[in-house]
Amino acid sequence: MPEVYATRRERLRERCTAGGSAAALVTRPANVRYLAGAAPLGAVLLLGSEEDVLLCDGPPSGEAAEGRPDEALEVRVLSRAGGDPAVAAAGAAADQGADSLAVEEHHLTVTRHRALGSVAPRLRLADLGGAVEQLRVIKDEEEISALRIGAEIADQALGELLESILVGRTERHLALELERRLVDHGADGPAFATSVGTGPNSGRRGHRPTDRRVEEGDFLSVCLGATYRGYRCEIGRTFVIGTSPADWQIELYDLVFAAQRAGREALAPGAAYRDVDRAARQVLDSGGRAEGLPSLTGHGVGLEIDEDPQLAPAAMGKLDACVPVTVEPGVHLPGRGGVRIDDTLVVRPEADGGPELLTITTKELLAL
C-alpha cells in the first residue's frame, strides 16, 4: 500500500520535470491526501528535488478518518507560531537547491503566493495547474473499494429511513437522522450536507433542509452520501408520500427516471462527457422539461464530492474505465416540487459488464 503514494508522487514529479520545475508544492487538501496518504488540517506537501516532505501545523492524528501519512515521507511538524506551512515549504525547496517551484495557483490565495515569493526570492514560482486533479480522475481498485463501501453505507442508511414513519417529521430531522445512521454504519461522516426536500422543496439540487414537515401527497427527495477512508459517494432518490401518487407525479418521475437511465447507459470508456450529458438531457428536453435544466447531469467523485469530470454540455474530454461518476438529472417545478434520481457508478468496459452501479437502492417509485 505505501508504494501507491510513492508511485503517485513519481508520476507527478515526471509532469513537473517535463514542465521545467524540479519541485512542486501541493496545498489543496484532497491533493495532499492523494499523494501523502493523509491531509492533517493545514498540511502541505513538498515534492522536493532531494526529498518529499509533509509539513503540518500540528502532529497528524493518525486516525482512520484523516488517513495515515505514507511512512516514506518525512513529516515535519511546525509549531503553530511557526507560520504558514506553505511558506516553510518554499523555504525548504530553496534549501534543497530548487530554482523553480510549481504551485497550485487555483488553490493558493494571492496573499499566500506573495508570501512564498518573499521567503525565497530566487525561486521562480510556476503553475502546477490541475495536474494532481488529473491524476486523481482514474481510480485504482483500492479507491473504488472505498467508494463501494461508502455506497453500501449510504444505501443502508437510506433503507432504514424508509422503514420509519415519515409524515410529520421535518426535513432537518430527517437529514440529521440520515447522517447519524451513516456514522452508525461506519462512515467517517457525511460526504456532503445531506439534502432532504419535501413538497415544493423536493427535486431542488442541493436544497438545504428546512423546518417544513412531510405531508401526505408530497414528493420527498433525499440526497446523501458517506465518506469512507476519505472517499465520497452520492445517492439521491425521490419518493411519494401516501398510498397513490398523482398522475403528474408519476409522469414526472417516469421522465426523470428515463433520463437517468439514458445517462447511465451512455457511460462507457471512450464516451465523450458531453454525450453522456446529452443522453440524459435530451430525454428531459423531449418531455418538455427543457427550461430550468441543471447545468450538469453528473460529475466525478472521489476524495472530493465534486471532482473532474463534469458531465455537462460544454465539457471537453472522454471517459476512461475506472472513473466513478454520478448520474443525477432532476426536474423542479417551482411551487410544486420535483424529482431527482442520483447514482454513483464506475465506468467499466462492456466486456466487464458495463458500468458498475455502486448505489443499489431501488429506483422504482415507492409510495411511503
Place this chain on the structure above:
Amino acid sequence: MPEVYATRRERLRERCTAGGSAAALVTRPANVRYLAGAAPLGAVLLLGSEEDVLLCDGPPSGEAAEGRPDEALEVRVLSRAGGDPAVAAAGAAADQGADSLAVEEHHLTVTRHRALGSVAPRLRLADLGGAVEQLRVIKDEEEISALRIGAEIADQALGELLESILVGRTERHLALELERRLVDHGADGPAFATSVGTGPNSGRRGHRPTDRRVEEGDFLSVCLGATYRGYRCEIGRTFVIGTSPADWQIELYDLVFAAQRAGREALAPGAAYRDVDRAARQVLDSGGRAEGLPSLTGHGVGLEIDEDPQLAPAAMGKLDACVPVTVEPGVHLPGRGGVRIDDTLVVRPEADGGPELLTITTKELLAL
C-alpha cells in the same frame, strides 16, 4: 434593519476611497453576508462607483439560515454556465467607469485574480486587505443578541446530554447527539464540528470524535457551538465520569479553571490582546504545565467561529467594548488526557458590569 447593511457598506466605501479605489469586490463569504445580509453559495458583492450589486450563481433561497439579501441591493443572478461571479463583478465595475478595484487578496486565488485582470485589463486591481474583517470585530447589539441566543441553545444541548447515560457511548455518538439537539433547539446548525474527547483524547483542542467509548474514571471534554442567524458561539466543558475524580484530575481541573478565570477577568475595554492571553497562560505556567501550551487562549467569534482578535502572545492590539471572544485555555497530558474550559463572553466596560458571559453552563467539576 436594512440600513444596517447600507451603513456598513458606506463605512467600507470610505476606507476604499481613502485607499484610492472607487470600487471594491468582496468575495469572502462571511464578509459578503456582513455587508449584504446574505451570502448565497458562490455570491460576491460589488461596491461599485454607481451602485452596489450582489452577484449570485443561483437565486438566493431567502431562508433564515442563509440570510436575506438587503433590499437596497441589486441582486444579479448569473446562469451557472455564466462563469465566476467575481469575474462578472469585475466586468460590471469596469462598465461603471471604475479605474481601480480593491479585492480581497487573502481570499482570491491566483487563478481567479488573473481572470479578473483579463476581463477588465484597464482596471487596476488593488488590495482591500482585511478591511471588512476589521469592521466586523466590534458587534452591534443585534449581532450580540444572535450570539446570545446561540449560546443559550448550546447550553441547553449540553445540559440535556449531561442528564443522559454516558458510559459506554462513543465520542462520535455523543457528538452527533449534541448536534441534533442544537438543531432541535433552533440552531441553523452546529457552529463547527462538535468535539468530544474521552480518556486519553480529552482536553485536545479540536479533537475529532472517534469510536472510543466513555469509561468510568475518564475525563470527558466537550466543545460545541450553535450557529444562529449566521452567528457562531462556542462552549467547552470537561467532566469526570464516575463517582469521585482522582487527585490528578482535581489538580489539573483546578489549574485550568484558575487559568480560564484569570483570562475572563482580564477582559476589559483597552486590555491588550496579549495581556489577556498572558493572564491565562501564566497560571498554567506557574502550575508547571508550560510545555505544549496552546498557541492561543482565545479568539473572536461572529459570522465565523475563528475571527479577529487572536488572544495570543504575539497578538498586537487592544480589546474594545462589544467584542465577543472565547477564553479557552486547556492542558492535554499525552496518554492520560486533559482539561479544556471554554466560554464565549462579550467585552463590556466595568460600569456595565464587566464581561458578559454568554455560555452559562456551570464550570464546577461535575462527576457524571
